[in-house]
Amino acid sequence: MSCSFSVDGVDVTVDDDGGSLLDALRDHLGKRAPKDGCSPQGQCGCCTVLVDGAPRVACVTPARRVAGRRVTTLDGMDPAERAGWAERFCATGASQCGFCTPGIIVRLAALEAKGVGPDDEAAVERSLAAHLCRCTGWRTIVEAFALGADEAATRNAGRDLDAAAQRATLEGGAAQHVGPEVALGRAGFADDTAPDDALVALRSVDGDWVVAESLAEARARSGKRQGRRTTEALAHPIALPEGDWVATLRTTWVEPAYLEPDASWCAPGGEPASPLANGGAFGGKVASEVGAVARRLADEHGRPVRVLSTRED
Template sequence: MIQFEVDGRQVEVPDDGASLLEVLRDRLGIHSPKDGCSPQGQCGCCTVLVDGQPRVACVTPARRVTGRTITTLDGMDAERRERWGEAFCATGGSQCGFCTPGIIVRLDGLHRAKPDAGVPEVERALQAHLCRCTGWRTILDAWDVATGRPSVAADVLRHERDLDDAARRAEIEGHGPQRVAPDVAVGAGGFAADTAPAGALVAVPRPEGGWAVGETLSEARAASGKVQGRRTTVTPEPPLELPPGEWAVTLRTSWVEPAYLETDASWCEPGGEPASPLANGGAFGGKVDSLVRAAARQLADEHGRPVVVHLSREDAVRLGPKRPPIAAGVRADGSGVVRVVRTPGIAERIRAVLPDVEVEEVDVAGPATSVDLRAAGWAEAWALRAALADGPVEVTTPDGAVASAEVVDGRLAVRVRCGQVLDDVVLRSYCVGAAHMALSWVTSEGLVVDGEGTIHDLTIRSFGVLRAVDTPPIEVEIEASDGPAVNGSDAVFAAVAGAVWCAQGRPEVWPTGQTVRQP
């Protein structure tokens, strides 16, 4: 047996090779540490304090903390935890709320060690974390509010908001139900893996198909023969060749990973309704057709017990859909050819923006693709259209939102109009996050997929998502209008992608490998 202290109480657990994260979540029921990389030690969502020092729990064997003191976000001083939650909510530093518990633990540790830490030190601390939603800038705002002068914090926290309206705006932007509240930032978003009943069986995919089921996550993973994912040293390459012709603009995009932090999970009672993997956000369209719900229902009925189904990070990469890569050549008059990996609905999306191009759908060995991912098809088409014009890039979405973007002196300047604002904090947060995602997509993101269609980049750090230290300032101007509220962040995503690409001289291949942030 292993004995140690957790959040002020002594505990004893079996020494069965489990990680500290598994012990905290599955044996002790402490769900503020999250499992985002399963277990690669690369996303920071499971960060806890071990004898006061931040440590990622997923790669810490439980036996190594024998006799030591563990503090999770749940065990933090209640007043400090509340202050962090309010600051993240007030600035939009939390959206789905999956990554923020680990971030708050680290930032609170930084503040205790160095109360006067500035932005560069906070950005360095955040290198241990990945946040896909917020684009980092709003997390830096939350640091300022939580640790700044009382008057500064009071000004922001006094800003009157209707959190029901905030949730409505978040649902519009995230394409899925979402709650907005201070407790979301501290881990209470209601994720499926957090709400499964104690004693539920655990199921994970087998490489050959089907499901390995065990009493614990460790047991199920051992039965499945799970192998830790790796990152290749190969440079990602676009899978499609350019169509022949004389073109004014050409573009080839690579395979990229949606990289949502909460991997797919669902649980179900026998004969019950499976929990949704879309707990507090839409995962950028990556979970619309997730297989975990049906599996949870089937396995619960089969075993006569509640079953929780987990995808590891490697499973999510292999099984989750990707945006369809393209290879396009466009003439100055807007005509041309766009080759795209065959995907239902993609041709219509491209032609909606570039009506004079011929769309060639091509069968390519590789992962599944989907038009449900953020602005798939029409964002690429808008980038091509922007490359044929001069001046700031302006995008109009099928819903009627309008966004423009420019790269100015190493920063991104964004303007958006998308009907009734409802909540400016949430809208700004989503627009900053969309700008970061677009910048990252154009400049640094890519997956290595071989000729047989096998994905080789399976670690969360191998996706190329820009870190806080690499993300430039992002300025968002919101223009209110009287029309119905529609999604604005997808328009920002498309506008920033086009603006960054044009500012870099329209290199043919994405990711470009170029930066925007000035040293």
């Protein structure tokens, strides 16, 4: 079966393999603006797109649900409007690594299109409840919205981008670029730069790495399900203190926290892409095995291999 809809003004048809809209956008259509920060939990907002003009979280939206509808990613927005948002976010420091901001900009653009004024901080903060940001907090994002379409205010914000990049690199311990394109998610994240024909590797229930032609096939072969319906046994990292409690509450690393996926890819004989990308990549780990695994698997298979490791792994 197949599913047809419009993406960024272009009619498309994808196989209906039961996957999410995010899977269709990234893995079938090569759309890199929506990011995978927590799929399939729908908690981080990094994959937010517009469906018939309304914000939707793509990782929990089945692709078949948008059949016949109009999907708009950040890259499909009016170029002048998109550039304006990038400048606003850059002017106030509302984007650091740039992983979460494509989804945030899409939601704020929809909010502005509804007529919400630049001074309505309460409305902005309510809309941001659908998003997680590992870097900035909300203050600078609210300030970016408050600039509105005031080009003069944006130009006169007076940030020294080179100094900002140097400071971010020193504070974060990983190279970080600062500029308008970062807010648009174009900071060179590993999972965005992998070749379209790269094999996909995921860890299986047995702890081994399974390699497949597609993400959907790798997931099926791994025997695992991540997120709220995880196949992993839930382990509580902190024991409850003894006592006569009226109620108790415990959480785990995988429920309902977002997953912080690490990603890398490598071509045979090449150097692996860093999972840290632009200063951390939404929680990318300083010590991660994905680069070494990508190099080994690429050499073994004689093809580029994209390695994804979730928080559960």
